[in-house]
Amino acid sequence: MSLKKISFGIVTFLILTNTAIKAQVVEGNLHLFGFMDNREYANSKRVSQTIFGNRISPEIGLKLDSFNRIRVGFNALYEFGSQKNNFFDKVDPVVYYQHEKNNFSFYIGSFPRLNLLNDYPRGLLKDTLNYYRPNVEGMLAKYETTKFKETIWIDWTSRQTNNDKETFLFGLSGRYKPSAFFISHYAYLFHNAGAAIPIPGDFLQDNGGAQIEIGLDLSKKGLLDSLTISAGAMVSIERTRAISSSFNTPAGFISNLYAAYKKFSVQNTFYAGEGHHIIYGDPFYTSKTYNRVDLGWTPIRFKNLEGKFVFSYHFLDGVTDNQQAFFLRYNIGGSKSIKKK
Numbered sequence: 001m002s003l004k005k006i007s008f009g010i011v012t013f014l015i016l017t018n019t020a021i022k023a024q025v026v027e028g029n030l031h032l033f034g035f036m037d038n039r040e041y042a043n044s045k046r047v048s049q050t051i052f053g054n055r056i057s058p059e060i061g062l063k064l065d066s067f068n069r070i071r072v073g074f075n076a077l078y079e080f081g082s083q084k085n086n087f088f089d090k091v092d093p094v095v096y097y098q099h100e101k102n103n104f105s106f107y108i109g110s111f112p113r114l115n116l117l118n119d120y121p122r123g124l125l126k127d128t129l130n131y132y133r134p135n136v137e138g139m140l141a142k143y144e145t146t147k148f149k150e151t152i153w154i155d156w157t158s159r160q161t162n163n164d165k166e167t168f169l170f171g172l173s174g175r176y177k178p179s180a181f182f183i184s185h186y187a188y189l190f191h192n193a194g195a196a197i198p199i200p201g202d203f204l205q206d207n208g209g210a211q212i213e214i215g216l217d218l219s220k221k222g223l224l225d226s227l228t229i230s231a232g233a234m235v236s237i238e239r240t241r242a243i244s245s246s247f248n249t250p251a252g253f254i255s256n257l258y259a260a261y262k263k264f265s266v267q268n269t270f271y272a273g274e275g276h277h278i279i280y281g282d283p284f285y286t287s288k289t290y291n292r293v294d295l296g297w298t299p300i301r302f303k304n305l306e307g308k309f310v311f312s313y314h315f316l317d318g319v320t321d322n323q324q325a326f327f328l329r330y331n332i333g334g335s336k337s338i339k340k341k
Contacts, residue, residue, distance in 0.1 A: 025063035027071070029333035031112075032056050035131060036326045043319035046283055051131055053079035057112065059094055063335065067101045075112070075134050092135050105142045110135045116142070117153065120173065120186050122282040123234055123254070123271070124209045129280075133157075138168070150174035166193040169280065171208075177217065184230070185212040189237070190279055203243060209236035209278045211254060226260035234285075236276040250274035252288075265296035287316040305330045 034054040041048045059073035072095050076088040096109025107116070113129065113136050140153040152172045160166035171188025187210035194202055215230025235251040252273015259266050269292045276285045284290050293313045300307030305328075312323035 024065075025335050025337050027059075027061050027063050027069065027333065027335040029059045029071075029073075029331070030057070031059075031114075032328070032330040033130075033134075034326075034328040037131075038324045039321075040323065041314070041321045044284070044287075044314065044316055044321050046321065051079070051128070052081070053077060053089075053131070055131075055134060057094065057134070067099055069098050071096055071098065071111075077131070090132075094135060103143055103145050105140075105144070107136075107140045108138075110137045111140070112136075116140060116151070117171075117173075120188075121211050121234075121254075122269075123276070123285045124186055124188065124211060124278060124281050126280060126282045147178050148174070148176050160193065160196055162197045163195050165195050165202075167191065169208075180216050180218060180221070181214070182217055182230075183212070183214045186210065188280075192279075204241045205279075206237065206239045206241070206247070207277075207279045209234065209276065209281060211235075213254070213256070215256070224259050224261050226258060226265070228256070228258045231255040234271065234273070234276070236278050236281075238277055250276050252276075260296075263298045263301065265294075265298075267294040267296070268292070284314055284316060289316065291315040300328070304332050 032054065033056075035051065037051040039047070039049050039051070055075055055077050057073060057075040059071045061069055061071035061073075063069045074094055075092045077090045077092075078088050082089050093110050094112070096107055096111035098111070099106040113134055117125070117136065117140075118130065136153060136155045138154040138156045140151065142149070142151040144150075150172070151174065153170070155169045155171075156167075157169060158165050158167040167190070169188050169190050171186075173184075173186040175182055175184040187208070189206060189208035192205040192207065194204060211232060211234045213230040213232030215228060215232075218227040218229070219225065221227070232254060233251060234254045235249055238248040238250075239246070250273070252271055254269070254271045256270075257266075257268045271285060271290045273288065275288050278285065284292070292315075295311045296308055298306060298308040307326070307328045310323075310325045310327070312325070314321040314323070
């Protein structure tokens with residue numbers, strides 16, 4: 001979608017809602033995400049590349065009352081060195097309704113993935129979604145208390161036409177933490193149906209995965225600012241319906257350790273078991289044994305601004321790959337009450 005069309009849509013929204021404004025609140029938000037992600041994956045024969053660019057996402061909307069709001073805007077990507085000769089390489093519309101009351105939240109439309117689904121493990125949802133698919137296009141419902149959280153969502157990734165497939169993701173995730181102990185789960189199914197006009201050799205697919213872990217959150221209980229340890233199981237489901245009536249369900253053991261002190265952090269993720277072929281997952285999990293170490297340093301940390309370096313090492317199949325990344329996020333928002341004269 002072009003920036004001109006999105007701008008026209010925002011102006012139209014403001015004109016149509018202007019006559020309805022009484023004692024409502026106009027809200028605005030601006031989010032900037034800059035990233036440099038250099039991936040040296042040749043040793044394991046994964047795709048080596050450098051992903052370098054930024055995203056900008058302005059939003060404006062109305063807070064209708066204490067529980068309901070409407071937002072419109074866009075999320076635009078520009079990759080440095082792009083040869084597309086456009087002001088932006090890709091512009092995604094942001095248009096959604098949000099309801100929040102007590103511990104319940106509900107979203108419908110095209111809304112940011114950030115702070116809603118970005119906690120999914122990489123083995124299930126790869127981190128490049130932050131660069132190339134920052135929005136969820138569908139619905140999400142969340143119930144959250146101090147000890148419990150559960151989220152259910154659907155993301156419509158392709159509408160069926162004569163030539164385009166119908167695809168969507170449907171998932172749920174949650175966490176129960178009565179004390180330092182916690183149990184968490186993440187799961188989703190990717191449904192890949194055919195186009196309206198059948199394509200020879202193209203079959204309907206079901207693909208997805210799940211992780212369930214138990215662990216301890218010992219943050220703020222000692223010298224470290226954060227310390228989390230967890231372990232559990234990872235399983236994926238794979239089926240091509242015309243070829244097999246049963247699911248292939250590879251499984252394995254997974255563990256995580258995260259520790260942080262002031263501006264420094266270390267994270268270790270270990271997997272051992274059968275290889276997975278999760279379409280939206282990190283391709284490193286096709287290996288039977290995989291260990292990832294992330295060393296982080298956050299030299300920039302202010303109220304609305306954070307800049308972080310991450311140095312990652314991937315150990316699998318007797319070789320080591322490496323990755324260097326820098327992420328910068330800036331977020332600012334505000335609101336103003338408007339009374340109709």
